[in-house]
Amino acid sequence: MTEPEGVPILSLTHVSKTFFSGRRSRIDAVRDVTFHLYPHEIVCLVGESGSGKSTTAHLIMAMETSTSGTIRYQGQDVARLRGRSAHRQYRRAVQMIFQDPYASLNPVHTAGYTIGRPMEIHHSIASASQRNKAVLRLLRQVDLTPPAEFYYKLPYQLSGGQRQRVAIARALAVQPALIIADEPVSMLDVSLRAGILQLILQARDEAGVTFLYITHDLASARYIGDRILVMYRGIICEEGMADAVINGPQHPYTKALIEAVPNPEHLEDGGTVDDTVIPSHPSAPASPGCPYYALCPVSVAECQQNLPDWTELSGKHRVRCFHVADARHGVKT
């Protein structure tokens, strides 16, 4: 995949989401997030649990409204969709695949109904017999064969991988331009993951769907992603082409994240698994600065005070870190 170009299909500009619970407790789930998705690319949003990646998905799906900032789909502000038809158009254009295929399919509906219903809602295919054919074709495409048999299967008769294939077929049913996939393989057996990832790649290559692939797993992000956005406690701290981020991480958090992945090659060399695990819930108080400052080995006083701005590196690679910014300007830290 070449570098992104052209007009973005989806743009998030300075998007923040704050949840309040009670008077004192305030959680900045998403802080000043800006990114763009270009047509036909797969962008991976990588982060640990609690990093705000699912909240970002919910904001894009208009399940939540942002506290500040704008989300634009093809130039149109998602928060300002007015009227039934505008909502319907957006629902048709942007679909979502849920994490848990055991919860995202209604236990009383057959696979055929689940996949055919979106077509019915959006009248994308007029006649019932044409719709049935389209459903059978989708079942075949997601490799549930023979499709005529799977058409009548209820969720409890399907395995987790098969269920997720039904969920993907449902998302593809109305030929969306963009699909938000919220950890679609994390609930599946490792042996089934490659098949689902393959399916996503195929949907991109052949149906031209753009994907925002949300995951906590760097390995699958590297496998599937054209670009990677690394998210930590509400902010995107590094973004760039997948290879550039994985091979040359710049942000201290990204570095720690990549080192935390057990590497079998090192084991063979007699090394051990690096156990410098990143504490998942550091007790650092909410500060206006970089959320990683308390754990960061190279943090400076400024890190706690201010949120660093983007430092552009080569290509589309950019980082939000004072340390990197200073290094590039030749200042010793």
Place this chain on the structure above:
Amino acid sequence: MMTPFTASPGDEGEALPSVKPRSARTWLAFVRNRTGLIGIVIFVGFVVLGLLAPVIAPGNPATITMHIMSPPTAHYWLGTTAEGQSVWSQVIWGTRPTLVIGFIAGALTTALSIIIGVGGAYNGGALDDVATMFSNIFIVIPGIPLMIVLATYLHHAGTVAMILVISATGWPFGARVLRSQTLALRKRDFVQAARLTGESTWGIVQRELFPNMISLIVANFLSTIMYAIGAEVSLQFLGLGNINTVSWGSMLYWAGNYQALAFGAWWWIIPPGICIALVGGALALVNRSIDEIANPQLTSAPKRGRLHRGGTGS
């Protein structure tokens, strides 16, 4: 390996095999389930008895004769009352008002439960608060005493008044059960997924929530019929209904009034009692079988060798 996403000509000829519609399979399941079958047979038997009353027991069941307090004979199969009325004839004709009131009051009560329970829970917010408050208030008011007060106020309640009294006191329990089920379902991913595919609110309630609650609603409906029949019989036994209509409840009222038991007239008391017990038992049996049928995971222990026949793994 995988089928390309672009349509291939071979797909066009593909057609769905015909499969028995869902409803037909459900009925078949009922027949196969012995508990349900027994319940249905008994219940339908009483419905037929009520419908065929003019054929089975011709003549007015309230007709007074000279043969008073007669034990069962060849002519009076179940003996006679203190006024010489045929108990057989009264039991048969008494099926009608009992079942009609039970059915209509049950339906009305269930409808109220659905509207208040599901409506409140799905919409949430202030509407749910108000609905919950009303359910809570009504649930702590003891039903039978309230019914007695209302029925007394309505003065020998007719059929319509009886139905209204039973429905007004019977809805809160069902409403609470349906509310909690709605709350549990509302947050499930498949409801979110339906919303994200553009399903309307009514569409979600109708297509995603109701099918998951149908066993609960039907079970609730059947127990409400049982409750309604019990309530109706109690009210009539207490003389609060229209004591001049012939029903199982009013039979018991007159039997009590004439001290049937003291005169050893068991034939006057036992037949309506058994009928009430049979109808109640039949509804309970159907209720149990619905639970078994509605949860396919519980019952569909596959026959040997058919386990996951269609599953190919993925």
